[in-house]
Amino acid sequence: MRVVVTGAAQGIGEAVSRSLAASGHRVFLADIQSTKVASVADSIGMECCTVDISSDRAVQAMYEKVTASWGWFDALVNVAGIDAPFETPEETSIERWQQLIDVNLTGTWRCISGALPTLKERGDSRVVSIASICGVVPTPGVSVAYVASKAGIVGLTMGLAAELEPYGIRVNAIAPGATGTTGNPMTEEEEQRYLESQPLGFGGPEPVAEAVGYLLGSGGAWVSGAVMNVSGGYWRGR
């Protein structure tokens, strides 16, 4: 497949890009960090561009670049996102709320929306978005704005899976637990709290990358509207 991956400069997005490229997919890497994304793309012989998913113009420019290089693509993997320091619900300002929703949820929707004309034309195309286990299972110690942004991705996935089925577009989400090695570094206390509810420990980004590979593969053709928990068995509150 020809796959656009956002958030590809590091962490889960980098692992997804490397794993898809190693499996024979063509990958167009996009990220707000220009130098880093170029270096990852170079190392796997793939193309890339800079994008800020919170900007309409930047996302439009990303698709212009992809189209100029490839003509078309048949999958979009939404990994780009931001974390938030923990704040209690009372401490959470409207500004923080808006920032998280703008980047994580509206940014994901903006990327999907811009891809739809191409994905509809292709048929048997795929959208995979990285949500979070905290968007499906109560997870203490996480900003409610972050949780809402990730639960929003789950809702978006459900709505789109239903609406895009007639066009053959499969739309799924992955809900990772704490990878332990990507994203904002955790305090010892946070690590301990995760380990209490994540019995399989920290898995790094690779299991998430492999789940993306499955959803883009032949088995994934029979999967739409799913949220895959790739979360070290996270159980709290279930």
Ligand SMILES: NC(=O)c1ccc[n+]([C@@H]2O[C@H](COP(=O)([O-])OP(=O)(O)OC[C@H]3O[C@@H](n4cnc5c(N)ncnc54)[C@H](O)[C@@H]3O)[C@@H](O)[C@H]2O)c1
């Ligand atoms: N780390 C975890 O344990 C974990 C768990 C569950 C979900 N997630 C989600 O997985 C995704 C990737 O997380 P990660 O751990 O690799 O984090 P990360 O911070 O290492 O990577 C996020 C990437 O997104 C990019 N990005 C941020 N804002 C952007 C924007 N406006 N436009 C374009 N690119 C932007 C960053 O530059 C970075 O390369 C995020 O959406 C995160 O919420 C992470």
